[in-house]
Amino acid sequence: MRTDQQPLRLSLFAPDGRMGQAIADAAGADDEFEIASDHGDVLIDFSAPAALRQSLDRAVSAAVPLLVGTTGLDEGHHELIREASRTIPILVAPNTSLGVALLADLVERAARVLPTADWDVEIVEAHHRHKADAPSGTALHLGKSVEIGRSMDCKEELGRSGVGLKREPGEIGYAAVRGGTVAGDHDVMFLGPDERLVLSHRAESRAIFARGALAAARFLHGKPAGLYSMRDVIGG
Numbered sequence: 361m362r363t364d365q366q367p368l369r370l371s372l373f374a375p376d377g378r379m380g381q382a383i384a385d386a387a388g389a390d391d392e393f394e395i396a397s398d399h400g401d402v403l404i405d406f407s408a409p410a411a412l413r414q415s416l417d418r419a420v421s422a423a424v425p426l427l428v429g430t431t432g433l434d435e436g437h438h439e440l441i442r443e444a445s446r447t448i449p450i451l452v453a454p455n456t457s458l459g460v461a462l463l464a465d466l467v468e469r470a471a472r473v474l475p476t477a478d479w480d481v482e483i484v485e486a487h488h489r490h491k492a493d494a495p496s497g498t499a500l501h502l503g504k505s506v507e508i509g510r511s512m513d514c515k516e517e518l519g520r521s522g523v524g525l526k527r528e529p530g531e532i533g534y535a536a537v538r539g540g541t542v543a544g545d546h547d548v549m550f551l552g553p554d555e556r557l558v559l560s561h562r563a564e565s566r567a568i569f570a571r572g573a574l575a576a577a578r579f580l581h582g583k584p585a586g587l588y589s590m591r592d593v594i595g596g
């Protein structure tokens with residue numbers, strides 16, 4: 361229970377979605393949180409890119425913090441988020457699990473240490489059959505961690521097919537597998553001369569994203585306007 365004894369009231373933008381339901385279940389099992397039927401203290405959006413403008417408008421007009429877990433966002437969406445973050449606190453997380461937040465740090469460090477000329481990076485992800493976007497938001501986020509570690513922009517190779525595909529140093533290859541009920545697998549492969557380093561995360565259920573979303577909401581409550589990430593939640 362929080363020190364002021366008041367549960368944090370969460371408003372779910374898409375309560376009927378898979379993640380909306382997982383977050384409601386996690387909040388129901390934790391007396392620090394309750395689901396609000398009105399505006400709540402924090403708005404949580406796990407929905408679809410087409411809905412982002414609506415969730416931003418709702419959060420800005422109610423002057424409440426917003427957690428954006430939706431993936432498949434483009435540069436236009438990120439510009440809208442940056443604009444709204446001048447007014448309210450917004451945390452954008454393509455993956456709210458604590459394990460992936462740490463994985464991004466580890467990937468950044470590996471990319472900093474392993475020379476780009478010798479070590480190729482491939483990111484492989486697997487998800488359930490209902491997933492709408494590919495590569496996953498997490499895979500793209502981990503690719504950004506590689507770029508930060510290497511201090512350079514890297515060409516994206518989004519699925520190879522055909523001939524004449526010899527690899528260029530510095531590019532990042534992405535491969536997406538879809539099927540069944542896979543909650544979310546991510547492998548970041550550093551492929552070097554005579555050795556391989558593979559940094560992996562396995563989501564065993566959506567509950568990990570839901571618990572991470574609660575941690576992110578708790579973090580956001582009371583923060584000044586600005587743009588935040590899961591790195592701020594885990595600290596370090």
Ligand SMILES: NC(=O)C1=CN([C@@H]2O[C@H](COP(=O)(O)OP(=O)(O)OC[C@H]3O[C@@H](n4cnc5c(N)ncnc54)[C@H](OP(=O)(O)O)[C@@H]3O)[C@@H](O)[C@H]2O)C=CC1
Nearest residue numbers: 374376377378379406407408411429430431454455456569
């Ligand atoms: N950050 C993270 O850790 C995670 C992120 N995700 C991401 O969260 C998002 C949702 O995933 P998931 O819950 O599995 O998807 P679902 O398809 O189960 O749920 C999406 C929900 O959003 C609603 N929605 C879709 N479009 C709109 C719209 N234009 N306006 C209002 N509501 C809308 C849907 O309502 P309706 O059915 O009526 O259209 C539905 O309730 C995806 O982008 C996914 O990649 C998923 C898991 C973890």
Ligand SMILES: O=C(O)C1=N[C@H](C(=O)O)C[C@H](O)C1
Nearest residue numbers: 431454455491496497498544
């Ligand atoms: O749609 C999903 O399910 C997931 N989406 C996120 C993503 O695109 O990375 C996070 C998680 O892997 C599950």
